[in-house]
Amino acid sequence: DTGVSQDPRHKITKRGQNVTFRCDPISEHNRLYWYRQTLGQGPEFLTYFQNEAQLEKSRLLSDRFSAERPKGSFSTLEIQRTEQGDSAMYLCASSSTRAMRGDGYTFGSGTRLTVV
């Protein structure tokens, strides 16, 4: 386990379709975060989990977005009825509660979503 893994790396979907992304954090990390990054912008926070509990959700996360981390290990992010505005890079990150807040964030390589 050398880092945060995200799958798939790229996803092209038609508008209106549902998509699901997966994130596998570093195994000893109990915190997992989802961010969205559009071209030319910094990552924007979407949601985060501590173990299996979803502790915070951004208002950016509309009702079409849902995230889960059922066993406190991997997480999935689902987008229903995709819109062209959902096109972005979806980044996952993980960290450990043993680190100070924000410390030790390790990002995955992201899933690039294109809605056509």
Add this chain to the structure above:
Amino acid sequence: GENVEQHPSTLSVQEGDSAVIKCTYSDSASNYFPWYKQELGKRPQLIIDIRSNVGEKKDQRIAVTLNKTAKHFSLHITETQPEDSAVYFCAASVFGNEKLTFGTGTRLTIIP
């Protein structure tokens, strides 16, 4: 919520010269300020960070300074090299809140 502004958006410097990127934040409760480097098509990677109990931190050619009163912090890269070319993001975190608020990024180009 927290708002982080970053300047400049692009920066070109001659190889060997220094580069400085500046960020300001709005929430005085923020106490953790990391800097990330993102190369094209790759993940953001933490290069240095600073906590509010110190004013400066250095790691080889990279240094970060923090002015809590003015609510701004800066990244300094000395003796720049071509491999320093990338997009750099600053971020801020509020104590007790896990999320990072990022700046809009600075595209740094090192001219050989």
